């Protein structure tokens with residue numbers, strides 16, 4: 001039972017094939033950018049931070065084995081491959097942010113006459129490799145800030161009951177997780193009474209991945225069907241909802257797994273605090289609101305079948321958006337590695353990128 005979504009050692013990259021979980025725990029080799037694009041697009045690896053890390057590491061692996069005639073050739077090569085990797089899935093912004101930053105680095109190194117070609121290649125690869133360590137550090141900070149925020153809302157040393165959606169744990173990041181990192185931290189502090197995780201149709205990230213992580217960590221948890229959220233909030237005293245994010249706009253509107261928006265509406269109706277947990281690598285200050293976020297639509301097969309077993313009538317039309325947008329007005333706080341921000345604080349504190 002492994003929770004490492006990504007294995008990267010000695011310039012060898014492997015990813016845990018999440019399409020096979022929980023029945024099978026199998027790693028597959030990613031030999032370069034083509035493999036990287038495919039495993040992300042097929043959702044063999046998924047989760048906004050993990051997508052960026054695997055995409056960039058697939059480039060690092062390829063670069064390590066390539067020789068270049070000049071720094072200009074190297075810069076042109078990485079720019080083209082990074083833009084290709086961005087096209088693997090459109091909604092999560094992490095790969096786009098990483099690509100933009102790495103292209104800026106390549107331009108800077110290419111223009112710096114004191115930097116030799118080999119040094120440029122080495123520095124570029126080590127910059128990508130550093131993403132693994134930074135993501136885990138960010139997630140632990142998110143966990144701590146988020147746990148403190150939620151505990152600040154309860155009296156005394158009472159324990160809390162948390163609802164989460166989709167998978168935002170070690171299987172969606174380099175480790176520990178974002179929303180699941182908040183849950184892990186509450187558990188470490190012995191302040192977590194129970195977690196409820198939704199199955200998260202149609203890919204079932206909750207039933208297949210989050211339940212897998214919670215069982216692995218021996219965290220008290222209950223799986224519910226997506227349509228049970230309203231009844232759960234009515235009958236079980238849920239302290240807070242914590243979910244992840246694929247892209248947070250400058251005004252705090254948040255794109256996350258389909259079903260998040262309706263959970264936020266139900267949380268408002270039931271007076272339950274609704275939090276988004278995400279690193280700054282998931283925040284897109286270049287777009288003003290959620291209206292500008294592209295929502296990926298996935299194949300009908302993911303709805304009409306569970307594995308290869310057909311569960312919907314042949315010939316039925318399907319609509320399969322992988323994400324929806326929760327308006328900032330329904331979000332109590334955005335939990336990041338720099339602290340917890342009210343949605344309206346983001347643009348005030350960090351400004352909108354032009």
Ligand SMILES: CSC[C@H]1O[C@H](OP(=O)(O)O)[C@H](O)[C@@H]1O
Nearest residue numbers: 046047048168172244245256257
């Ligand atoms: C920290 S993961 C963020 C985000 O990614 C997931 O989407 P997918 O499984 O399609 O990659 C889900 O929306 C998580 O909340």
